[in-house]
Amino acid sequence: MMQNKRFLVVLAIIIQLIGFFVFKYGWLIFTIYVLVFLSYPQSLKPLKNRKFWVTYIILLLLVPIFARDPQSQFLGVSYNAEVLSQMLMMSLRGLMLFALFQVMTFNLPRSTIETFIQRINLPYLAVILEMAQKASPAVKSIFIARKSIFSRAWAEEKSLHLIIEYFTDIMVDFIAFADDLTRDESAQSMMSPQSIFDAIDASSRRRIFLVSGHEAQGKTTWIKAFITEANNRKIAVDGFISEQKAFRQDRWAQELVRIKNGESHFLSTSDEIESALHIGKYYFDASCFDWAFDSRHSISDDCLYYILDEVGFLELEGNGFHSFIQFLISDQQDINLIISVRKKLLARVGAYLASLGLAAENIHIV
Secondary structure, three states: OHHHHHHHHHHHHHHHHHHHHHHOOOOHHHHHHHHHHHHOHHHHHHHHOHHHHHHHHHHHHHHHHHOOOOOEEEOOEEEOHHHHHHHHHHHHHHHHHHHHHHHHHOOOOHHHHHHHHHHOOOHHHHHHHHHHHHHHHHHHHHHHHHHHHHHHHHHHOOOHHHHHHHHHHHHHHHHHHHHHHHOOHHHHOOOOHHHHHHHOOOOOOOOEEEEEEOOOOOHHHHHHHHHHHHHHOOOEEEEEEEEEEEEEOOEEEEEEEEOOOOOEEEEEEOOOOOOOEEEOOEEEOHHHHHHHHHHHHHOOOOEEEEEEOOOOHHHHOOOOOHHHHHHHHHHOOOOEEEEEEEHHHHHHHHHHHHHOOOOHHHEEEO
């Protein structure tokens, strides 16, 4: 019965989509959402978020405002009316396709969706599904992190420049993320831990290796494999890796674990705590980084690789591992650094390391 209901609703949406694409009847989006609301109201839950609509409207208006040849004005702001019309139609198509996809996949496990796609022989739909699985947490992470940085800056100084910079940074992050998604998997694959050791001989200058990837895409797993390979080769490795302890899917805490002796310290949590260090959904215990920095006194002389998992917004703002990185670069000349970085921050972290005095040829991306 439920399958027949889903099939009929999907068929009705597709018919209305065809009507919209062919005849450009804008009112059809209203009938589609009325239908979805009456049949699968829970599938529309993502659209109840006010932040989604604010961002949606702003991004919709940004392109016409900055497009060439503005022909119209509203409240003194020039914009390209033709581009605005095109953007509006594209956004309406997107909202209609979103409704269709929500109904098709509502309360279905991913395995069932993938089986269905294979049966109807639509490989491109499978690719879109896979990209959506990658994009959803990354897009959410971009918005959360940028909003957190903007809120702190806005509390200090309220200006139009900050607003423009905020949305510009979001668009730059989106472009960088889209570029990552469109690259071949072979171009994105990480170097093996073995290849790192094979590429460096005893006389090499100290190098910095940036292990890059999206959130939950295997950076810490790669680092653990690197540690295992180092132990097999009797090579001394030290540093810190982050371990997540999940209480529920939406509630978790992280510990910072020292590689040398297994000692750990509470690092961050999804629960709101009193902390001066807060980036998006992450609330950090500032004392954890003091604890990590104090460990510099016990780094063994034969340590060849030091690992920091991970470096990001905190360090770019002079917090987190920032002091530790300065110490490792200036005083531990023989240690190679292994640093995990999210892909969207790769260029900025590279520039940050260069600003600390590291030569570009000594920074390598894994």
